[in-house]
Amino acid sequence: DDLVDHSDEELWATEPYRDPRLIVKTAKPFNAEIPPEYQIAHFDTPNELFYVRQHMPVPELDAGAHRVRVVLEDTGHSREFSLQQLRSLPAASVRAALMCAGNRRSEMHKVKPVKGIDWAGGAISNAVWSGVYLRDVLLTCGVDPDDTEGKHVILTGADIDATGQNFSTSIPLRLALDASARVLLATHMNGEPLPPDHGRPLRVIVPGAPAVRSVKWLECITISSEESSSHWHKKDYRAFNPSTTWESADFERAPPVYSLPVTSAICAPRHGDTVTAAGEGATPRTYTSQHALVLCTLTTCAGYAYSGGGARVVRVDVSADGGRSWTEARLQQDAAPHREHYAWTLWTVRLPVPAHATQAELWVKATDGNLNTQPETFEHIWNIRGILSNAYHRVTVRLQH
Amino acid sequence: DDLVDHSDEELWATEPYRDPRLIVKTAKPFNAEIPPEYQIAHFDTPNELFYVRQHMPVPELDAGAHRVRVVLEDTGHSREFSLQQLRSLPAASVRAALMCAGNRRSEMHKVKPVKGIDWAGGAISNAVWSGVYLRDVLLTCGVDPDDTEGKHVILTGADIDATGQNFSTSIPLRLALDASARVLLATHMNGEPLPPDHGRPLRVIVPGAPAVRSVKWLECITISSEESSSHWHKKDYRAFNPSTTWESADFERAPPVYSLPVTSAICAPRHGDTVTAAGEGATPRTYTSQHALVLCTLTTCAGYAYSGGGARVVRVDVSADGGRSWTEARLQQDAAPHREHYAWTLWTVRLPVPAHATQAELWVKATDGNLNTQPETFEHIWNIRGILSNAYHRVTVRLQH
Ligand SMILES: [Mo]
Ligand SMILES: [Mo]
16 A cells, blocks of 8 residues: 555665565565564564564665754754764663554454455564653653643654655654653664664654554654644554444544554464374363363464553463363563563463364463453454454364374 | 351441442342443442442441551551541542442353352442542652562551451552552542442542452551452452363462453343334445344443553444444543543444344444453353453343334
């Protein structure tokens, strides 16, 4: 949907090198998933394996010459910062997953077609971002923290579409100024300067929000009484119910998505894999299920879980018998408390599988610190844009005993 | 389960007058629902109709003589406040629903028996609470807002069980000090002094948390490196997956529930009602459903929605055909922003029903500002204690055309 002039090869001549392990969904613009086995291999995703979501060609910016302009629309004041000037503010860092609002869209797509990149579960990765708090930048510029009602922070990047429009979106000023929201202007990712694909030399990080709000190649920050007027902001990333069609959808009335619901996915084993169920030494156990089960060790049963808005994942339940019995997974987590927890959670579990089964249906669901959990299926959360696709993740594997 | 000596009639001699419209679930201790028609009749529930959840007999306290003691366990410091001394702190008020963690338990109970009062949807009501912020009280007492790690605020009421134990529970100190959490020491409810059933003369209000944390008849506030050791805190209000039994439940390891997931309920019409579907003047419309539908006005189709942890409800979807088509309801809400939104949401909807149907299956589901929504059924959220029972609410009505 992005207006990119594909006839002009020159636009793409300076695209950065990409790790061949990424799973390319579209080449121009470049959109690629991290393979599931690499999601669970590292708590903080190596920069070169971090999933990539571009709307346009990647701008080449010079860190030394780069400036970000802060504009206060109501007073007309504006101020420019070099990266070095930003560094005079207190250093800040936050461990946060970024997830595309369309992550896991391919599963919703199977219910009924939706519009958008057909992401599997690889449009989420985790990193430690560092730079300065947007809050500190705004306060330095004289933004009044007690006058946030109806105000927005418009974030504009250097990436440009074929009509000359810079990428832009906005977040509520209240969110930008909320210390616990920890909105960052980041220059570094896992201790390295941001790679070109992730916004070199400066990007916003809005922890707990759809990644689209974390604007890359940041050039301008405008405090406004209006949301961003860009089509990326006005005509996308809004939530509708399953009965809303492209004809009936009222994008003006539907609130923009600024957070993400609780989700989870199984990264290993993968759908269709043959798994050796190691029953030796394991004692038969009876579960609350009607079935007698044998404790087996699936070589690796692991994945991720995540919840937006600062919610911490508190429990991950996995089933090997289509939901008849559930086993709690072991969690690997950042120490941040609930309400300020922005990283993903990795989980592993030794799963009991029915003794004589030749296949197992693995399900996963996560529960967060607000005790929200995932919907069972995609049917009633289906929406035209295929976003917020967070029903149980289900994988069928063949069993070898 | 509460240890109350039912043989001693004297304990109950001073119970307050209760409005006969309340639906009594247990008389001693007194537990009663607000009827659904009164939930939707007022945005702020009249005090006499507010649902009541008691663990023990209601203490009779003298407002003039009442003192609340604040104890800092690590320094040994303590300080007492009369209500008049509390009033020297800045006045504060918050509009917040209180909901029992077991609200709607009766629906989960139908899947498989659970332990607890068999609440329908009437264990939630809404009010404006006023008093002072607990945060201000704690800061006045010298509590260090930068030293919250692993600390808890133990809240103890004047209500006593048969063993002499005062009711007590705790919340994390971080939550108590979080300005956006708006934890209150309330003396007033909808502008009136608290009624005896709601904690006269002083109760805690922890907005967005299960009502059990909003301790009534508050006598003591202890800053401690431990959670409350009471059985109400240690052996209840913890979440488990459906496979966890009373035998396997590890209450020490399961985190206490300090927030509530998104929920909703249909208050009118009620299950089994006969509804006149007024098709006159309505144009037949085709929905995304395969069924041709006629727009009908159900006399009243209304209810409530709520989400804990400060999440604002952003959409309520209602179906009259068992989920094949969904109509967005009109919302009545408090103006508080998402992340600090603690009131319930009332909703109404004119619902299209199948033209020739003799009955309709009404479903409701809500979506909150984190884009979390409800699970479709109770099967996979079932838990031994029957709490957090937030699957779609379903009501079958007979139709008269
Ligand atoms: Mo996205
Ligand atoms: Mo409760």
